[in-house]
Amino acid sequence: MIINHPLLGPRDASEFVHMGDASLMHRPDPKSETAADDFYRYQYLRDNPAGLYAELWFHEQGDRSWLVVTRNTLTHEIIDVQLARHIARQKS
C-alpha cells in the first residue's frame, strides 16, 4: 500500500505502523459519571465497517506523525489522509 502523506507525499505503507480506529482519538472525559462505561466502549467496541474506515497510522520510519487515513476496507482504496494533530487541535 501507499499512503499519501499530507506533507511528504506518497510513501510505502511499510514505513508506517497501524494502530486502529481513529475513534481512539476521542478519549472520554475521565471525570464523567459514566466514565467507566465510556472508557469500556472507547477501548473495546468497534464499528469495524466493510467500507470507508478512518484509522490511525504512525509514520515510524519517517516524520513520526500520526495520520488519520480514510480507507475502504473492501478495496483498500485510500480517499483521504490528514495529520492527526491537526484534527486533534481543531477539536480541542
Place this chain on the structure above:
Amino acid sequence: MKYSGFKVIKEALTGHKGWKPVWRKPEPKPAYDIVIIGGGGHGLATAHYLAKKYKQKNIAVLEKGWIGGGNVGRNTTIVRSNYGLHGNEGFYELSMQLWERLEQDLNYNAMVSQRGVLNLIHSDPQRDAFVRRANTMIMNGADAVLLDAKGVREHSPLLNFDNGRFPITGGLLQPRGGTVRHDAVAWGYARSADSAGVDIIENCEATGFDIQAGTVMGVQTSRGPIKAGKVAVAVAGNSSRVMAMAGRRLPIESHVLQAFVSEGLKPLLPGVITFGAGHFYVSQSDKGGLVFGGDIDGYNSYAQRGNLPVVEDVCEGGMAIMPMIGKARMLRMWGGIMDMSMDGSPIIDRTDISGLYFNGGWCYGGFKATPASGLAFAHLLATDTPHDTATAFTLDRFERGLMIDEKGQGAQPNLH
C-alpha cells in the same frame, strides 16, 4: 452411505456410479427451530453436534456462498492445543481430542495427521514463557515436551542451528499437534449433519434479523424470510457486519491474514514448525507443498488479500530458519478475513437479544477450534448454559476486565 476402503474398491470396479451427493441441496423451509448463519467449519460443526450429540431437530445452516468457502477453506491447516491461559487451553484440548476421533465420528477421512507442532525457543525469557505455557497445557490434560537445543536438532535437523541471527536454544513440542485437510473438515461435518436431517442451504445470505421486543424471531435472507426459534451466528471474519444487522457493536476488528503454499516437494519436514521470533510457521502437506504463514498484515480489511511487506517478512523468516528452501517456489498466496478480538481470544455466548447467540472473534485460532467450537456452541444453543470448557469466552469479559490475553497486547487487535 458409509465410506470405507471396501466401498471405494467396489465403486472403482463398477465405474463410480454409486456415489451419492455428499450433502443435499434442499430448499429453505419457512421455519426452523434453530437457524445457524454461516456454513463454514464452525457453523457446520455446530449443526453436526446439535443434531448428533444434543439430538436437536429442525435445524438449518445458511451459507451465503458455497460451504467451507471462508476461513476453513483458506487456512494453514494446523491443529494444536498449546495455549498458555486456562481460559483457552481446556477448550483447545477438548478440540484436540475431538480431532483425534473425527474420522470415526464422521466416517470421513479429513487426514488428521498428528506429526507434532514444534515452537522454537531462542532466549531465556522465551523459555520461561514456554515452560509456563507447557505447564498450563499439562494441567489441562494436553501433552507437552520441552526440548533443549540438542533435542530440537534431533527432531528437526534441517533448521538453521549454525548461522542464525537468533540461536535456537530449545523448543516446546506438542507431539499430538499436527495438520488436518481443511476443506475435508467442512465436507465431513456437512455430510454428517446432512445425514442427520440438517438442511444445509447454500447461496442463501442472511440480510437481516427479525427482532421483536428484544427477542429474535427469524432472519431475512436472499431467499426469503425464515422463522427461527433460535438464531446462531457463526460467521467469523464478518461478525461485525452480521451483528450490525442486529444493532450490535462488537469487540472485534476484521483483519487479513495471508498464507502461502509452495510447489510440491518430496518429504522435507517432520511436522509443524513455528519460528515465532521470525513470524514464520510451516508444515508440509500430503501433496508435498510447504504450507506456511506468519503475521496478519496489520490493517483492517475485508478484501481477502494482502500486500507484499508481510509476504517478504514471512519468507525472510523462512529463509532465516530453513535456509535450504530458497529454491522452493511459492505457488499461491491468499488472504482470509480474521475476526480479531480485543484480547486475541474467541467469544461463544448468548447476546442481550433473546434467542440470538454469537460465536466469533476467533482471530487466527479458528480452524483448530472447529470441533470444540461446534460442540460448545451446540451445547450453549441446546442447554442455554456455556460448555464447561468455554465459560471464559463471554461477551462481557471486556467490561468486567476478565480478558484472556495470551500475547499480553491489550486492546489492539492487530497485535494479537
Place this chain on the structure above:
Amino acid sequence: MDKLTPLSVFENYSRDWDGFSIAEITGVELVSLSVAGGHEKEFAKAMKTALGCALPAPGTVVPAGEGLVMWTAPGQYLAMIPGGNDRADEELAAAIGATGYAVLQSDGWGILQISGDKIFDVLERFVPLNLRNCADNFAARTSAHHMAVICVRLLDGAWLLLTPRTSAAGFLESLEHVTDNVIG
C-alpha cells in the same frame, strides 16, 4: 584521568568501487531543534540569526553556512553543522532561547557519503524512495534493510546516508553487500 577519546561510528571507513564510493563523514554535529508552541515566527527568526538560513520545507534540506538544516517533523528540524563540538546543542539552545528546544543527536547517527555515477543503481536496491526523480534539496527519513536511514541529496550529486549508531555496522555491511551485487 586521561581525556576520553571519541570513536567515530564507522572508524573512518572509506571504500571505492568502479563508479561508486562510500566514505564516512566525521566532525559533523547534529542537533535536533523543536519549535516551542506558539513561537513559530520567533523561532524562524532566531534560526536565521543563528544559522543564517530560512527554515526548510517538509522533505527538504537547506544550506546553513558550512552546514545544513533538514526538516524532520512538523515543528522539528535537524541542524548538521561542522564541529567536533559536543556542546553544539547548548550553543544552539542559547541562540534560540525560549523559542525552541535543542537536543544533541550527533552521537546517535553515523554518516556516510556516497558518490559516483552508479549511485542510483545501488540506492534502488536499498531504499524504497523515488530518488532518481527527486528534487535537488531532497531529504527524507525512511528505512533500508529494516534499519532507519536519513537520505540527504547534496548539490554536487553525492548523497549523505545517516543511520543510527548502534545498528550502523550492520547497515554498512548491507550497503556493501548491495554494492557488490550491483557493481561486483
Place this chain on the structure above:
Amino acid sequence: MSLVDFDAPINFKFNGKALQGFDGDTLASALLRNGVKVVARSFKYHRPRGIMAAGSEEPNALVEIHASGVCEPNRRATTIKLFEGLDARSQNFVGSVDRDLLAINDLLSPFFAAGFYYKTFMWPRAFWEKLYEPIIRRAAGLGSIMKTPDPDSYDKGFLHCDVLIIGGGPAGLLAALNAGEAGKQVILCDEDFILGGRLLSEDIDVDGTPAADWAKLTAHRLMMMPNVRVMKRTTVYGVYDHGIYGALETRRDAIGLKTPRHILWRIYAKTSILAAGATERPIAFENNDRPGIMLAGAARTYANRFGVTLGDNAALLTNNDDGLRTSARHVLDVRGGESVVNTKGRSGVKSVTLNSGQSLPVDGLYMSGGWNPNVHLTCHKRGRPKWDDVLSCFLPDAGNLPADMKVIGSANGAFSTQAVFDSANAACKTLGIKAAMRPKSEDAPVKVTAFWHVKTKGRAWVDFQNDVTAKDIALAHQEGFSSVEHVKRYTTLGMATDQGKTSNVLGLAVLAQASGRTIPETGTTIFRPPYTPVPIGAFAGAHRGTHFKPTRLTPSHKYSAEQGATFVDTGYWKRAQWIARPGEKGWRDSVDREVLTTRGSVGICDVSTLGKIDVQGKDAGKFLNKVYVNTFSTLKVGRCRYGLMLREDGIAMDDGTSARLSKTHYITTTTTAKAGPVYRHMEFCRQVLFPEMDVHLISTTDQWAQYSVAGPNARKLLEKIVDPNFDISNEAFPYMACGQITVCGGTRARLFRLSFSGELAYEISVPARYGDALIRALMSAGEEYGAALYGTEALGVMRIEKGHAAGNELDGRTTAAHLGLGGFVSGKKDCIGKVLSAREGLNDGVALVGFIADNPKDTLHNGAHFSAELGKAGPNEDLGHMSSVAYSPELKHWVGLGFIAGGKSRIGETVYARDFVRNHHVKVKIVSPHFVDPDGERLRG
C-alpha cells in the same frame, strides 16, 4: 528465420546423457532438437510426459537442475535458457523416468478417483500416520529440494515509473514505444529472454518485414531510450494496492553461484498496461497426455523460433482458424465433424484413433482448443473476468480492473496482430499518449467454435500435471461438488505448479457440460498471485543468516568482546550476558563472581539499551503526569523518580525512571524491549490526545552511552572519574539525585543516582562517541577495587534478589495492583489507564511475592505453577506462577519471584511450585520479594 545461433553450440546433460543445443535454445527446444520425448512423470499416475507448451504455462516438462551438491526442483524445461554445463534431470519417479515403478498407479487409477482418500484409510485409526500417510507422502511431491543451505544469493529493489508495461509482445512493444516517445518514465517487463512474444513464433510480416525482425528493431529502439527501462526475463507476478507491482527478474539459470540469481523488484507505477498475451487451451480426449502431443501454437514456436523439426507425419486437432496456421500432414477440424477419440504410444504418441474409427499413424499431435487471454493480473485484486461467447474465452471486466490498469492486445481479446497493435494505440490514447507509429500486419478474423471434450470411456486429461481427468470432474459433480471452487478443491484441478494456466477454463467447461449449465452459469475462476511461482529465496533477498534482522551493538561492545563476554540477544541488541574469567568452569561461576564483586565492592554494567526519551517543553511535567501513574510535575529539578506507565486498558505497559534536568526538561527511560512502543505511545499522547500541551519528544537512545556503577565502592570509583568541581558526596548527591557534570577533564556527562541492584549505585552517561573510552576509564579506575564488568545475568540476579519487576513480570497482563503499586493509580490525578484499571478483573487479589524453597538445597524453576497440594492439579487448583528465579550467591540459595492469588496476605504460607513439563515439584515458602537489604539501607548509603 530461427532465432537460434547454430554457430554457438552449448553442451548440456539430460538425465546424465551429454547433449548439444545452441545459443537461443530453451532446455525444451534443445530436448526436442535431440529427439527426447519423455521428460517427466505426472503427479499422481506417474504417466510419461513430454513437452506440451513453449512457455511458462508448461504443465508437464518439469525437471530438476543440478550443480555440485545443489539442486533446484520443479523447473519448467520451457523457461530454462540453455546454458553451458546445464545438468537437468527428470523428477518424480522411482527407478528411471523411462521405467518408473510408480507407474503402477496408472493401472490402479480406477481406485484413485477424485476424493478417494476422504473415503478410506480410516481404519485402524493409528495406521494413518504410521502407514498410509508416509506412503502417500513419499509418492506425492514433485522434485526434491536439497537439504543444505541455498548457496545462491538474491536481491531486492524498488523501481518507480509513470507507465509499467507488462509483456513485451507486439502490444507491449508498441505501447512502450508510444510511452517512451511521449517522454514518460517507462518500465517494460517480459518473462522471456527475447522480446517479441508471439511475433517470434508466427510466420507473419509487420510493415512488410518479418515479424521477428520488427520485434528486434523495436526492442533495440526502446533500449536506446534513456527514459525506458527494458527488463527481460522479468515476470510481473503480482498486483498489489495503490499501483505496487511485484516483479521477479532472473539474472541467470545456472545455480550455485554467488552473484544474485534473482532480483525481486517492487515497482511503483502510476499506470500499468497489461499486455500479457494469451495461452492456448488443450482439448480433452482420451489419452491426450502422451509425449508428442503438444499445443499447436507451441509447435509453431518450436518450428519458427527455434528451428526444431518436430516430425513429418503429425496431425492437428483444432476448433479454430488460428490452429490452422500450424503445418501438419493431417488436419482434423472439429468444426468439420472430425475428432480424436484415443491415442496410442506410451513413450510418444504413435497413432491417433479418429471418431470415424480410423487409426492414423502419427509422430506428433498438435491441438488447439482456442486461446485464453492471460487475465491473471486483472484478478489479483479480486476482479472477475467475464465470459465472451463469440471469442469463446474469458475477458477482463473493464469495469472491475485494478485502478489505473489498462489491458491491451490478446490479453484483452484482440487476437489478430493488427487488432493487437490497434488496441495498444487506442489504450495509449486514453492515457494521453500519442501513437508513435501505426504498424500494419495480418488481420485475420477470430473464427472459433467452442469445443472442449471428446467423451469416451477412458480418461481425458484436463489438468495434466495433477492428473485430473474429465471423469474426475464429472464424479465431483455427481457427489454434489458443483461449485467451481468445490470442484477445484475436491479434484485438485488447477492447483498444480502451472496454476491451471492450461486447465482452469477447460475444467470449467467440462463441469458446465457435466451439470448442463452454460459456462457463465457455472462460474468463473479467478487467479491469485503469483503469476508464475516465485522462489522463497527471492522474497527473502539478503535477509537471511545473521542479516535476517538488524543487530544493535552497545557502546561497550568492543571492550566487552575483548574481555571475553558471552553475548545474548535481547530484541535486536547483543548484550554481554556474562564475562568469563580464566578458570571459571561454567556460566554460574562467572555470574556468581560478578554479583558478589558488585555487592562486595563495585561492578559496572552497560545499560545503554534502555530507551531514553528527551522530553522538553513548558508542559513536560504535566504531560508525564498523564502518561505515568506517578506525578512528575512536582519532581524537583536535579531529582529522579520511578514511573509506572499503563496502557489505556489499565494494564502495565512499561516502567522506568524520569530525571528532571530543568524546569522544562526531563529525561525519561524505558525498558530495553519497550523503547519503540513507548515512544510511539508517547507521540500518540502528545500529538493526538493532548495536542494543546507544549511538549517535544526526541529519542536519544543511541545518543548516550550509559553505564551502571554499583556497589559499596561505586562512589569512590566515580570520584576518580568525575571532575573535581562536582560534589557527588551522599549529602550533595543523594539517592535519586541527577545532574549534568563533566568527567575526565571536561567531557560532558550526566549522572543519575539510581539503583536496580539495591546497592549504592549510579548511572553515568556520556555522548556515545566517548562510550568506548568511558568503559575503559571506569574499569581502569575500578582496578584498585577489583571492579567487575557484569552482564545481564548478574543484573538479573541482583534485581530478583531486590524484588524488582522486569520483563518477565511485565508480560502485558500485569496490573499496578499486581505489582503492589495500586496506590499510585487511585489518587486524584487522571492518567492513561486509570479508569479501566478499576475493573473487577484487574483487581483479583493476585500480587507479586517472593519464594524460597522449603528445603534450601532445592532449585526453583521458572514457569512453575503453584498449587496448595502435591498430586494432580488442574486449572482450578492453579494459584499462580513463578515468573523469575535466580540462585542468590549472597544468600546461597535460590530465590524466586512470582504471582499468587492472595498476594502478600499469604506471606509465611507454603505451597508447591509445580513444573510438570520438567517433572520438578518443590515445596516453597511465600516470602517478601525483597530478599536482600529489604530496608534499602545500602542504596541510600
